[in-house]
Amino acid sequence: MILTGSQIKKEVEKGRIIIDPFSEEDIETNSYDFHIDNVLYTYKDDVLDPTKENELVELVIPTQGLTLSPKKIYIGKTVETIGSKYFVPIIKGRSSTGRLGIFVNITADLIDLGSIQKPTLTLHVVLPVKIYPNTKIGQVTFWVAK
């Protein structure tokens, strides 16, 4: 079962879901919208190797926006600290980001029960896209565990 927006709010109030900072304006009917932190990382090398330390380059999203390139993977995180010991979070993009050709995560949308942190976003774009600081880039859903 997926939690409705009203239930997410209730569980945040009871402390059974952590979303910090939390704003009622970001509650959707059955999810909660999160924002992108303004620090992103991209890889220095073109060929990546999972057995090696891949060198990262830090990028800060300026007020006038940062253009993401289709040739790169960008590692980011949410502004919000998110997690729960009671409900399983799954992160998704939003319609507004998907329609810009932005992948908010690549293949791994599931978060462990009990992991409370700023979820990592693995961003990839189909076309060059400019992103701005604090953009509402994705949404998190919470699922009942059995």
Next chain:
Amino acid sequence: MILTGKEIKKQVKNGNIVIKPFDEECIKPNSYVYHLGDTLVEVLDVGDKKRKPKTRKIKIPQKGYVLEPKRLYLGTTVETIGSKEYVTSLIGRNRIAKLGMFLQITADLGQLGKEHRWTLEITVVQNLRIYPNMEIGQVTFWDTKGEKNIGDVEFYATKNEPFPSQLFNQKAK
């Protein structure tokens, strides 16, 4: 909990789920197969806060249309789909995934609320020919926990054509 195909059929009959047109042959063990509408929008340039996006409309001919990699396409479902009781999730069909199509790109989750023809976010890994009205994806329905507080109709849920992102002009909050 996810609804089984039989339960989807039951909930369509009693009006808790809308799928129009509805065809029993499209019911799978735990999903319903939807079809690709014949109009695509290719997003040539996504624009930004100052520039408008550039798009072009493509009518998919009966003989098919070849999608190319590194391009962004928006399509729609043929079916009008929605539910105020069960949360929808739209994904591509396995047989299409095996040919390298991403559908959706990132937003497979629907919100409870008004039924409409859903915009599909599409990109491909290799050239791929698509046809109007082909079986392209499946929709699943999920039980909810908690009070359903369905407010105003979500902006995109008022659109039945492939509709570009409004992130930069904030029409959709």
